[in-house]
Amino acid sequence: MRDVSIAKSEYIPSERMISKIQGFQEDKELFRYCTLPEILKYVVCFTGPNIMAMHAMLINKPPDSGKKTSRHPLHQDLHYFPFRPSNKIVCAWTAMEHIDRNNGCLCVFPGTHKGYLKPHNYPQWEGGVNLMFYGIQDYDENSPRVHLVMEKGDTVFFHPLLIHGSGWNRTQGYRKAISCHFASADCHYIDVKGTSQEIVEREVMELVHRLYGIPKDTSLQDVFRLGGQLVKGRRTNL
Numbered sequence: 001m002r003d004v005s006i007a008k009s010e011y012i013p014s015e016r017m018i019s020k021i022q023g024f025q026e027d028k029e030l031f032r033y034c035t036l037p038e039i040l041k042y043v044v045c046f047t048g049p050n051i052m053a054m055h056a057m058l059i060n061k062p063p064d065s066g067k068k069t070s071r072h073p074l075h076q077d078l079h080y081f082p083f084r085p086s087n088k089i090v091c092a093w094t095a096m097e098h099i100d101r102n103n104g105c106l107c108v109f110p111g112t113h114k115g116y117l118k119p120h121n122y123p124q125w126e127g128g129v130n131l132m133f134y135g136i137q138d139y140d141e142n143s144p145r146v147h148l149v150m151e152k153g154d155t156v157f158f159h160p161l162l163i164h165g166s167g168w169n170r171t172q173g174y175r176k177a178i179s180c181h182f183a184s185a186d187c188h189y190i191d192v193k194g195t196s197q198e199i200v201e202r203e204v205m206e207l208v209h210r211l212y213g214i215p216k217d218t219s220l221q222d223v224f225r226l227g228g229q230l231v232k233g234r235r236t237n238l
């Protein structure tokens, strides 16, 4: 994935170009993150013994171009997932260096995981917004938010309904984090057609069609069925 502010400019090699590497399950070294016992010993508390790594990302927040496109709007990760129940899904997000408000740390709204999945849309930002950076508009502006200052290797585990986002990167460094969404293999798939998640299916299908020639009428479920990897226990439903 590329940042919207440079996506249309000429080819720029190096880490300036890439804002996210997604679906790295075929890369042995990166995927090792999703199998680390230090991570899985906490994940199992949420998922139970049958653990699937459903979605992995290396996130490289570039120095902001001045358009504040390096911000990540407030959202709930469940918006992207065609499986349930939400209580059996957990994200592990690990800082790869010191991260604070200067380079765009995570900002979370404690307690919001007890709510529901809200409608998500692209925010109307002046400088544009990255592909699939959906955000929610309907949240309580006054509810307390916490900025997570983290050191290299620090990891947070959070629920897919937790409202969170991240700020813009005001430094000249590339803020990096690695994350994986785990789910119990006993979860079940849902059809997102006719729901607020339908837009995700449409955009993901367009992307995988363009990149890999996968037919556009493939479902979001199929994408996760193909990409999901068992990391512990037995592959039951997912």
Ligand SMILES: O=C(O)CCC(=O)C(=O)O
Pocket: 057, 059, 061, 072, 077, 104, 105, 106, 164, 165, 166, 177
């Ligand atoms: O790493 C970040 O800045 C936020 C990433 C995030 O929330 C996401 O990709 O869903």
